[in-house]
Amino acid sequence: MLDTLKLDRMEELFTDVPERVRFPDLQLPAPLAEMDLAVHMRQLADRNVNAASHECFLGAGAYHHYIPATVDYVIGRGEFFTSYTPYQAEASQGMLQAMFEYQSMICQLTGMDVTNASHYDGATSLAEAVRVALNLASNKRQKVILSPAINPRYRDTVRTYLQGTESSLIGESASVRDMTSLLALLDDEVAALVIQNPNFFGQFENVAGLADAVHEAGALLIVVADPIALGRFQSPGDYGADVVVADGQALGIPLTFGGPYLGIFATRKKYVHHMPGRLVGETEDSSGRRGYVLTLAAREQHIRRARATSNICTNAGLMALAAATYLATLGETGLRQVAELCYHKSHYAADRIAKIAGLEVNPQAPNQPFFKEFSVLLPGPVEEVNRILLEEYGIIGGFDLGPDYPGLERHMLIAVTEMKTRAAIDLLVDALARATQ
């Protein structure tokens, strides 16, 4: 090949690179052969406690759910995972149709009309949803009400995303359990009100009259949802949401120390031209055969550049494929079962924990129904209890609410999914009883 180029050495190809920086001596570890690499990686992996080695009751936005064997088989097909964004439609019908099916099923789950082909995770979906609301108000409304009962890491992400705008986030200091005080913040400067339902504490919000109040004030209602809960419980579409976002990790994506996850974004048809992200639409080929293409690209950065609805390019395509496979495998019946198992098991756990002397379940709002997570007031610091659970019982304990919520010190948020057997829950109950005596 060098002959074809009439060169003697490959180095001659780099004469445009300033000589003073050319070919640095990089200090990197010596290369490992594949079999040595495999050993090294396993040793590194084995130095992590994980949901397979321990009983995990940690949730707070990432959940240990069962993943049917079909999911990894499908996303492990090289035709899918080594493909690029499906710009060349004729060579990408597989991914495009799978995305179309993903969009279809997420629309049904959320009660929305249109779903895009994904964002990076739930937090970035929410940040983009807030941007849509602000853009729709064309800078006439610059306030966004965030319920304090939204995942604190989501709120942090929204705050970062909006640093380049004039907008302000309000409501986060409102009483955590009080929807009325959030609604009282509505005025003609508010572009959107955002809630999470079930909220960060696992409890269902009282949404009666919520959408009407928000819409009367001329704002949008954005809801952060739990896709598993949507298998059995009201969809945000049912109670009038305008945009629904969620993290789709629960739909067949392993915990993976926090990512890659799946940002779900769904909205009403009337907002489709303001949506960020890729959209797959159905069409026909020259002989009338059904096919799929990326559509409404004029919203996107590669066409609209500085005036695009978002800068998003690479998203979470393979994770959306995982979610589509998950939903197709479980079907409506299976998803409902998962949701009910989470409900039953978490309630069994909560009932038993409530009977432990000195512990209180959902002390802030004891009568508010919950889905798969609940908070427990402990007599001592959460961190200490968790250390005992881990060291003496092999349990990854719940999330410490104190650092994010002043006033909720000693509150542990416990997640119970379908993965927890009765024996595991009983172990947790015994461990909590002993660790708090």
Place this chain on the structure above:
Amino acid sequence: MKSRTAAGAMPERGESTLYELSAAGRGGSGLPAPDVPEAELPAELLRDEIGLPELSELDVVRHFVRLSQRNFGVDTGFYPLGSCTMKYNPRINEVCARLEGFAQAHPLQPQETVQGNLELVFNLQEWLKEIGGFTDVSLQPTAGAQGELTALLMMRAYFRDRGETGRNQVLIPDSAHGTNPASTTMAGFEVLEIPSDKNGDLDPGALAAACDDSVAGLMLTNPNTLGLFERDIDEVVRLVHGCGGLVYGDGANMNALAGVARPGDLGIDIMHFNLHKTFATPHGGGGPGSGPLGSNAKLADYLPGPSVRKEGVVDDSGIRFTLFTPQKSIGRMSSNFGSFGVFVRAYAYILQHGAEGLRANSQHAVLNANYLRVRLRDIYPLPYERSCMHEFVLEGKIEGSDVRAMDISKRLLDFGFHPPISYFPLIVPEALLIEPTETESKQTLDAFVEAMITIAKEAVDTPEQLHTAPHAMPVGRLDEVRAARKLKLRENSQPSKGEP
């Protein structure tokens, strides 16, 4: 029963949708009955039937396998998609990423329980610092575009702290990726486009004219999107720094430079890497990606958090690697640490190649691109007659024919090749941006050249063959206008509640 072609079992009439394959009650969930007493469900919160499809497991598997057969990947054929670095994704990395200690660890676990993961993050940060020539790296951005946005928000915070709030312009070459101007707008800056000169370099004269105290910085892709190394890089950096601005590097084209030159040494203040390009993590049909940011000392304090650092001594609980967020951090850009599963693959890739291997990869990527450039330049117009880096642009035009880049691209599919990026960069008419990567053999490159030669002949002899291509794909050329006009974005379209 539909008839199917034998080879690849590609259904002639397309693959049915999940909905068409569904029958109520057929769902195969395999879930156990509850082993705890059933709690009463709150009736007022339950929803009606959803209408999700129900299939047997076999039908699900067959459906997605058939769909996969209707999809082109690096694993199925040559994928010379410029600016995307579609190189081979080693299988060992997939095995590693699925190890339970990585795949089953919860992001909110106590630090002492995830020391292996934190060490991996720390080492990857260190290695990217070394490869890029930066003082600090944050792995948090989840894609290249998010890395851009993150960096622009950092620049904004940097100038605010210095009281230079009048710097509201970001200079972007006319050859830049669309994400650059889109990220700029999102970060609240204005875009000022800088033209390229006739040699494909950023025009230093035009840049000099634009540099003043309203400039926050320049976004520079180097090698640029024409695949050319910016020969005036030293002058470009000097001009931007001279007016008080910062230089952002779009690291999309790092596959030409890993081990060849460190962007930090060239004066780039901050740059995103694309782990899914340079470091061989799979593109996944549109993600997940990962866009770590490397920065020099000017901006390091503003990087997003959390990142990982190594403590000098191991404490009683065995903690050596800890999470930290820089002092003036702009905050977090996503829920957790970024695309950790992607980090595992990139980490394994770097470890398998080492410094010499990374450099050899870049050299071979550049060699392969130049080989194709030289072999194709007499057949298709080559707008920039000079040595290229890892990719190059041709014009998809043939003298004596009316075929366009689009026709050539679609016809390549019939030869079993994925087309190059077409109509980008915008400054070259009928652009075909070709990036072969280092993982392709000479045989593959030669076969591609032969196909391009054949297509050039067809363009003159049988142009219709190209206008109507592709012919050997599961579908013919698709009607994009129809898709946008008769919008159908989901199966079972029903107006949602509250929608007229």
